[in-house]
Amino acid sequence: MTLRHAVLAALLDEERSGYQLAKAFDLGVANFWYAKPQQLYAELARLEQGGLISGREVVQTGRPNKRLFTVTGAGLAELEKFTAAAAKPSVLRDDLMVKVQAAGRVDTGTLIAQLTERIGFAEAKVELFERLLRTMRGDRTEEEFLRDGSPIGPYLTCLRGLAFERGNVEWCERAVAVLRARRDQDEAASRSSLPEGDDHR
Amino acid sequence: MTLRHAVLAALLDEERSGYQLAKAFDLGVANFWYAKPQQLYAELARLEQGGLISGREVVQTGRPNKRLFTVTGAGLAELEKFTAAAAKPSVLRDDLMVKVQAAGRVDTGTLIAQLTERIGFAEAKVELFERLLRTMRGDRTEEEFLRDGSPIGPYLTCLRGLAFERGNVEWCERAVAVLRARRDQDEAASRSSLPEGDDHR
DNA sequence: AGGCCCATGTAATCTGTTACATGATTCC
């Protein structure tokens, strides 16, 4: 049950609507947690009922009204308690890893295509995070911001997201290079010896 | 439903028991997926019933008998299908990120303690992965292994795990340094001006 | 006219976690 705390943390520096949170927690942005809109609306309802956040209706013209939520004192206390509790190590769960684990037994072309697609996604996120960081620090340098900028939390988590996506790009590129080289080698080998379909494994 | 495919991928290069899989998928090793033992035993049962894997009883003396599983033709076909399907981008979910997101509003000392603990875990995993890689490649250099070593899948996923954990160490160290510097600054500031409890935010 | 953005949810299903259960062997 950590979505709870992720929501509280996201509401700390400014009040937000469910929709805004949904944007922030969706893939493409998610720099510190991921969740679907439905999950968020449900969690917001529970949090409000428990008095950890409070919402206020904002009437809008030209578009549906929305509810903006703020963390209450009780909410902050809950976050404090959560922070003090032992963190469970993060769990890795990525489809692409499973596919690569099977490399050599499944079609190499398909794998290369998937890795290439991922490179695109990851690069887009790298750019997004870089833009986000620039926006947060404004005209200051990174060092200056880290020394006394605010809010510092989102900046730090964004830095982690950036490094993570850069790691993705590097690894995917490496994997593509390795798989291509091995495929070319296998093809050359089967051409020279046995022209019959000698599957590369 | 990707645990299914993760299990298939893990059984590809050699037959394993539920217990062995549980070890491999547990934190501390998990280089490409994470799951609890109970989940694995349940999934193995389902996979066997579906004919995607087949198990054989191995009678042991001095310890309980075990069942070793292998991927069937149908299982490999399923993996192939999975590989060709679009991968959903990986979801980030890490308690520690949530805590850091709240930096500045929750106790800094607690945060630093948590980050320091994580550094320890991550360093242990770095060493573990390095050992695993060395074992896999034997007396070959990394380049040699990547050119024609086998199995290549586990080696590549392990490389990703290694890079990920190194990224964790670097980021945690950075975050600790930043938070320490800011805390010291705040303390100095409140000592010189207002000795009254002027919370750093 | 069709599709996307804003804005919020409900219901059913699937996945994952926690707690419980058993029992022999080996190591300290």
Added chain:
DNA sequence: GGAATCATGTAACAGATTACATGGGCCT
């Protein structure tokens, strides 16, 4: 004598995903 390792599960509950639902405004 107690803890850890090997080995396999069941049952109850919590958490997450998928499908469905609504409705006005804006852009092309």
